[in-house]
Amino acid sequence: GENVEQHPSTLSVQEGDSAVIKCTYSDSASNYFPWYKQELGKGPQLIIDIRSNVGEKKDQRIAVTLNKTAKHFSLHITETQPEDSAVYFCAATASGSARQLTFGSGTQLTVLP
Amino acid sequence: DVKVTQSSRYLVKRTGEKVFLECVQDMDHENMFWYRQDPGLGLRLIYFSYDVKMKEKGDIPEGYSVSREKKERFSLILESASTNQTSMYLCASHAGQTGNTIYFGEGSWLTVV
Numbered sequence: 573g574e575n576v577e578q579h580p581s582t583l584s585v586q587e588g589d590s591a592v593i594k595c596t597y598s599d600s601a602s603n604y605f606p607w608y609k610q611e612l613g614k615g616p617q618l619i620i621d622i623r624s625n626v627g628e629k630k631d632q633r634i635a636v637t638l639n640k641t642a643k644h645f646s647l648h649i650t651e652t653q654p655e656d657s658a659v660y661f662c663a664a665t666a667s668g669s670a671r672q673l674t675f676g677s678g679t680q681l682t683v684l685p
Numbered sequence: 686d687v688k689v690t691q692s693s694r695y696l697v698k699r700t701g702e703k704v705f706l707e708c709v710q711d712m713d714h715e716n717m718f719w720y721r722q723d724p725g726l727g728l729r730l731i732y733f734s735y736d737v738k739m740k741e742k743g744d745i746p747e748g749y750s751v752s753r754e755k756k757e758r759f760s761l762i763l764e765s766a767s768t769n770q771t772s773m774y775l776c777a778s779h780a781g782q783t784g785n786t787i788y789f790g791e792g793s794w795l796t797v798v
Contacts, residue, residue, distance in 0.1 A: 578727075581725065606786075606787075608789075613791070613792075614791055614792070615689070615775055615777075615789030615790050615791050615792050616728070616775070616789045617789070618786045618787070661727060661728065673730075673787065675727040675728040675729075676727055677725055677726060677727040678725075678727050
């Protein structure tokens with residue numbers, strides 16, 4: 573089955589700096605890659621996603637890049653703010669069913685004021 | 686907005702007790718899921734359901750069962766709680782097509798003593 577590795581497990585940045593979280597996946601058939609943000613005491617929420625037919629997608633300060641050849645995808649947050657502090661999860665799926673959504677182990681991002 | 690409601694946010698149960706975790710979604714989604722979240726392990730799928738009375742095992746079903754008698758409600762059952770089931774449990778729902786957002790509940794913190 574699919575295996576998703578996520579790095580780093582913790583990341584601290586100064587407010588205003590950029591943050592990058594990377595994930596690698598094992599199944600070359602994976603075609604959908606969402607990113608979730610989990611704030612303290614809450615459930616994860618989708619913040620951005622990308623499909624395998626696109627190399628990059630951007631939404632304001634957040635962007636995701638995908639390298640299908642290398643089987644990795646990354647989340648980029650620019651101009652970080654304290655409210656970006658949270659746990660971020662990447663995920664990948666290779667089929668038409670959400671059942672096979674495999675999550676990374678999570679990254680605790682702390683934005684220091 | 687889609688709402689996934691987990692009725693119990695914090696529970697403390699004794700070893701051997703039967704535990705019910707209830708989840709309700711309000712968007713008529715076909716798919717519903719129960720995940721377990723532990724530090725460093727990400728989100729692991731326990732069970733999922735793609736229709737009323739239909740269920741499939743996820744990656745870690747041992748010690749758990751589920752019930753889906755109505756489309757909007759998905760229950761997780763611990764027949765005989767053990768201390769290694771102390772964890773955060775997340776319910777989620779999904780409309781059934783790859784690329785649709787998975788919506789999570791706020792989570793249920795279970796402590797087994």
